[in-house]
Amino acid sequence: MVRWSRITILFVAATLTALVIPGTATARYVVEPMTEEYTGEMHDFEEITFWDLPPRVMLLHCMLTVLPACFFPGELLYFLSILLPLGFRRVTRRTVLDDDFRLDLYRQITDRPGASTRELRELTGASRGRLRYHLDVLIREGKVAAVDYRNRARHFARNQRYTALEKRIIANLRDETPGAILAHLLRSPGATRNEIAERLGLAGPTVSWQMQQFEDEGIVTVDREERTFRYRLSTGAREFLNKHQDLPRPVGHRGTPWWFLPTQGREVPSE
Incomplete structure (x- = not known):
């Protein structure tokens, strides 16, 4: 069995390419004199936004932006650890009541079982979005149960057992x-x-x-x-x-x- 070396394979590939595309080996360049005079004026470049780029270029740009972070998980974890002292931390069942507002909200629900969302807004004075967020956290961590009764949400503390x-x-x-x-x-x-x-x-x-x-x-x-x-x-x-x-x-x-x-x-x- 005949073994082909790398140099032989490259030589054969180049020969076949020259035969298939003869223009690459016999191409000529024609140089013609310039008919118009160069005015020397400067023209501003047209700004191209990211969304004007071809899809392949956009994909390549995203890959070059995201992939470096995937190869350096240690640096990414270090960056996230810096954010923790600034107030970003994961809420768990043990720390869910460390927030003063959530603790007050939980006490309001404990003292007033069956309170609606509107009633809790009046008691706490919180905006609808803020109240909804903290209620979702209390429900997710198992501190509060929400019951839909006559198209209104009623809230009960989990430690209060009711039928x-x-x-x-x-x-x-x-x-x-x-x-x-x-x-x-x-x-x-x-x-x-x-x-x-x-x-x-x-x-x-x-x-x-x-x-x-x-x-x-x-x-x-x-x-x-x-x-x-x-x-x-x-x-x-x-x-x-x-x-x-x-x-x-x-x-x-x-x-x-x-x-x-x-x-x-x-x-x-x-x-």
Whole structure:
């Protein structure tokens, strides 16, 4: 078997190239005299932006810019370590409450379970973007849970254990109208729609709509044996409200806190 040396291979390749492209070996240059006189005027160069470059040149430019960083990971880590003292650091579950604003926000949620985003904005005075960012951090690190209830986000601290029914009750307690209705049912079980509307100054359709929501959520039961429907708290809702009457609640109608009940401090007997 004949072995070809490198020099022989290069010689053969050059010969074949000259045969395939004869113009490269026989090309001639024609020199002609200049017909126009050189004026000597200077012309400004036209500026070309990066986006005017051909795609191949743009790709080459990006590669030359990015690739050097890939070959020097040590220098890149050193640069990032310089930024750490300037305030850039990774938030973990252990350090999530080191920020003063997040700590205050977490305490607000702990003291006011079921608080909405709007309520938290009023309590903290933060902008929407700043509040949304810190809420996302607390949720991501497992400190806060967000529950979607009637198209509104409700926030609970993870260390406070509530059932799904209890979370729905707490969410209603933080709103004026449903909270006032639940308070009335707690002290006046078996009330009719007209009695609730007259006592709280609400419209009849408003009470009917709220009662339908409560019934679907398992908070209220309806006695339909009589011609006039009578509403009562479910067993779970009544026990929870009797046990947690110290939960913060909104101000009710006519400026009176709705949890100021004649039965406050003692349980309403079940029927």
